[in-house]
Amino acid sequence: MTLAKVFEKVTNGGGVPVEFAAYDGSRAGGSDTDVRVEIRSPYAVSYLVRSPGLLGLARAYVTGHIEVHGDMYTTLSRLSHALSEISVADRLKVLASVIDDPLLRAAAATRLDPPSVEVRKTGRLRRHTKKRDAQAISHHYDVSNTFYEWVLGPSMAYTCAVYPTKDSTLEEAQFAKFDLVARKLGLRPGMRLLDVGCGWGGMAMHAAREYGVKVLGVTLSKQQAEWAQKSIAENGLSSLAEVRHMDYRDVPEAGFDAVSSIGLTEHIGQANVPGYFRFLHRKLKPGGRMLNHCITRPDNTRSSMNPDGFINRYVFPDGELEGPGFLLTQMNDQGFEIRHEENLREHYAMTLRDWCRNLDDHWDEAVAEVGSEIARVWRLYMAGCRLGFDQNMVQLHQILGVKLPASQESGMPLRASWGI
Known part of the structure; x- marks a missing residue:
């Protein structure tokens, strides 16, 4: 044969x-x-x-x-x-x-060694310490800002976009995503926003520029923080927005009017989810809102991400996905009144489609910048993830909660005042 x-x-x-x-x-x-x-x-x-x-x-x-x-x-x-x-x-x-x-x-x-970019398996008991989380984030995000600029486009937003129409561009959709989050949070001039897992500062800059909000963003990626601070300065937003290279658990300030978490929960680990929501609840003023945006399993019966699978070995070491029901329950049990939830699964498939196209358009430059193995990992990973969202193997949920004041008044409109 x-x-x-x-x-x-x-x-x-x-x-x-x-x-x-x-x-x-x-x-x-x-x-x-x-x-x-x-x-x-x-x-x-x-x-x-x-x-x-x-x-x-x-x-x-x-x-x-x-x-x-x-x-x-x-x-x-x-x-x-x-x-x-x-x-x-x-x-x-x-x-x-x-x-x-x-x-x-x-x-x-012949027993071949795994590719050099594959993360070797380590003990599972030590997952999600601050040191190990920093290493995991660095593995994925500290690749090359130039590489990410080619893949993500000018928005430098590495999270699910929201497409107003099927013909919307990636940039239009990323703007719409940040604006949807801002409107769900009810942002207004003079408010203070904490953006945890802020990436390259897209949400921080959007809230500052479009809503006059004072924003603190935090990320465990040194390269992201450096890029974000430079972009904030270049856009004249330094008086309103700041991005720090730090663990969200080390943020000393409190009394925020709103908290946004866009694409962080996947890195938390199931055992740490209650403490994560509890920490963010403490950071809010009474009446403050929190928006959690993350990839999820389609239900709560499956185990979390395979620790020996491709994504954990090559892309997101120690990554874990939870079901939407689990997240809703934990958020509720840590003091948030749940006010809105939606699944943006199809939007993430479209986002990945556009990222894949960007990588193909810059393939030769990407290989020269990060090497063939990393570029190949990304080509396989993003196409596979797009298929996963198309086939409902994974979903993307936004959950909005309020930290109720003593009066129990939510401050929410009688009906949702935003649309996709």
Whole structure:
């Protein structure tokens, strides 16, 4: 059996419009398709056979032993069901198929090191200490501000956008997202906003510029903080906005009128969620509002993010996703009256579509800036996440709560005064 045919069978590729081509000249699958998977090295077989689940294919792609020609999202969409079904038996079939080829047999017998950008597994008991959280955040965000500028665009917003229409641009959608958060929080001139996990300062600058709010943003990424402070100064907002390189748990100020948390909860860890909401509740004035915006599981019955999966190994070390019901319960139990909740799942799929397009448009520059392995991780990760949102494997929820004063008056309008 040819090598291309082996990969076609392992991925159950018969009938799927994907072509497989191998370095030995073999081809399988549809020849007139717009997607081609190229097996460039016999060592791709080693990764496929020796790594659990889909991790072997990811390792082979990140290291360049497999190449994907064509749109990555389209490739994953067409192969997603088959790829999720790769079993130990399937890997044994690969071994049986290549046993007569000395080169492939030797490659399959070789135990390769994981790609250099893969985070090695560490003890789970020490997760979410301040030191380890700082290391995890640095791994993902301190890659290159230039790289992020190419992927995220001028807004430098690395969170789900909100598209007013299907034809809205990424920049229009990111502006709409920040403005939606601001309106839910009821921001007005003179208020004080705490923005935890502020990234490159997009929300802080929007609140300061558009609403005259005094904002403190905090991030564990040194590169983000430096970029944000420079941008704040360049936009003439230094009298209103500040971004600090610090853990949100170390913020000494209190008495804020509002708190925004956009994309931080994924890094908290389930055991720390009650303390996280309790801390933010204490930072608010009575009557203050808190908006929590984060990726979630679609329900509360599944376990959190696989610690041995691709995303935890390559993208978000120690990341954990919770169900929306769990977050609502914990937020409520820590003193917030829940006033509004919505799922923006489709919007995140559209956001990732635009980020993927940006990366493809700057592919050569991205590889030169961060290296081939990191660029490949991002291409695979963002396309896979887009598919996850499209298929309801993950969601994006915004939850709005109020810290009620002694009078129990929420200060909320009788009906929601915002729209998507």
